[in-house]
Amino acid sequence: MAAADAHRTGLVVAGHGRHVLVEAASGERLICHPRGKRNECVVGDRVDWSPTAPGSGEGVIASIDPRRNLLHREDAWRSKAFAANVDQVWLLVAVEPPFSDVQLGRALIAATAAGIPATILLNKVDLPGAAMTRARLAPYRALGIDVLEVALRRQPEASLAILAPRLKGRITLVIGPSGVGKSSLVNLAVPDAGAQVGEISRALNAGRHTTTATQWYWIDAPGTDPRAALIDTPGFQSFGLQHLAVRDLTHWMPDIGAHSAGCRFKDCSHDREPGCAVRAAVEAGELAASRLQLFQALRSELGQTRY
Ligand SMILES: Nc1nc2c(ncn2[C@@H]2O[C@H](COP(=O)(O)OP(=O)(O)OP(=O)(O)O)[C@@H](O)[C@H]2O)c(=O)[nH]1
Ligand SMILES: [Mg+2]
Ligand SMILES: [Zn+2]
Numbered sequence: 309m310a311a312a313d314a315h316r317t318g319l320v321v322a323g324h325g326r327h328v329l330v331e332a333a334s335g336e337r338l339i340c341h342p343r344g345k346r347n348e349c350v351v352g353d354r355v356d357w358s359p360t361a362p363g364s365g366e367g368v369i370a371s372i373d374p375r376r377n378l379l380h381r382e383d384a385w386r387s388k389a390f391a392a393n394v395d396q397v398w399l400l401v402a403v404e405p406p407f408s409d410v411q412l413g414r415a416l417i418a419a420t421a422a423g424i425p426a427t428i429l430l431n432k433v434d435l436p437g438a439a440m441t442r443a444r445l446a447p448y449r450a451l452g453i454d455v456l457e458v459a460l461r462r463q464p465e466a467s468l469a470i471l472a473p474r475l476k477g478r479i480t481l482v483i484g485p486s487g488v489g490k491s492s493l494v495n496l497a498v499p500d501a502g503a504q505v506g507e508i509s510r511a512l513n514a515g516r517h518t519t520t521a522t523q524w525y526w527i528d529a530p531g532t533d534p535r536a537a538l539i540d541t542p543g544f545q546s547f548g549l550q551h552l553a554v555r556d557l558t559h560w561m562p563d564i565g566a567h568s569a570g571c572r573f574k575d576c577s578h579d580r581e582p583g584c585a586v587r588a589a590v591e592a593g594e595l596a597a598s599r600l601q602l603f604q605a606l607r608s609e610l611g612q613t614r615y
Contacts, residue, residue, distance in 0.1 A: 320353040321524035340367040350389040383548035400484035402432040409598040414547035417560045431489040434462040447596035460492040477534040486543025554610040
């Protein structure tokens with residue numbers, strides 16, 4: 309009995325709304341259904357499962373192992389998980405489409421709050437406008453975030469040379485808006501992945517988002533230890549942070565936090581108070597105005613009464 313149970317552990321490798329795809333210890337993949345009404349599993353979860361019926365080839369999730377981390381976003385009306393139990397998150401942006409400081413800043417805060425190391429990847433540096441985009445990423449470099457530059461489709465070998473050492477032995481979650489090249493990255497790092505990229509879906513008229521489900525891809529063969537993987541996700545358009553407390557904001561935005569130590573008032577809101585070191589830093593060009601704008605937007609958003 310114990311031996312049979314031991315075989316019924318698995319890894320959630322794809323999410324499809326109501327059900328998930330679980331990779332069993334044998335390497336086989338099977339559709340698993342949640343036990344209750346709601347599917348609470350996310351890609352990266354370790355689960356225990358049992359067969360729905362003998363020979364059905366499908367399973368039921370019995371339990372989810374405790375997670376060491378979880379990246380998710382949360383709007384007022386819903387919560388959406390990216391993945392659990394990852395070693396790092398790559399925030400992918402591109403020269404085209406232009407990135408939003410608001411969405412990048414929010415994703416970075418979520419990763420910081422989840423305790424997941426984040427790296428920014430700037431793709432499509434072959435396109436005109438690369439220099440301007442690079443300059444726009446200066447505030448993130450100032451935060452101590454690594455910013456790597458690649459051209460996944462145009463310079464695949466050079467890009468892979470930069471990324472391969474960082475992928476090695478780790479579980480990497482890739483997030484970013486639609487069209488930046490997340491699936492292109494998967495196809496480069498995992499040659500037999502066959503992840504669908506932009507042009508194909510446009511040809512099939514499948515809509516704006518090419519990738520519609522979060523999916524786990526092993527980078528190296530079974531037996532490699534630790535075995536690296538990449539998690540491809542659908543592009544996100546908004547990034548709610550309703551799960552964070554307004555009082556912790558300076559903690560998740562350490563650049564604001566560092567400057568606020570110099571404010572005259574301990575409870576300074578960096579809005580209109582005299583002797584505000586954060587506003588002074590913006591005026592002196594030491595802090596990007598976009599960072600203070602994001603802080604103010606989140607302060608009022610997270611300060612709202614919650615129902
Ligand atoms: N110019 C240029 N285009 C690239 C590069 N890398 C990827 N692309 C193009 O960017 C487009 C989008 O690529 P995808 O990999 O599908 O983007 P995605 O982030 O997975 O998009 P979603 O699945 O919709 O979230 C495709 O047309 C790619 O060919 C690059 O290095 N340079
Ligand atoms: Mg994609
Ligand atoms: Zn202040």
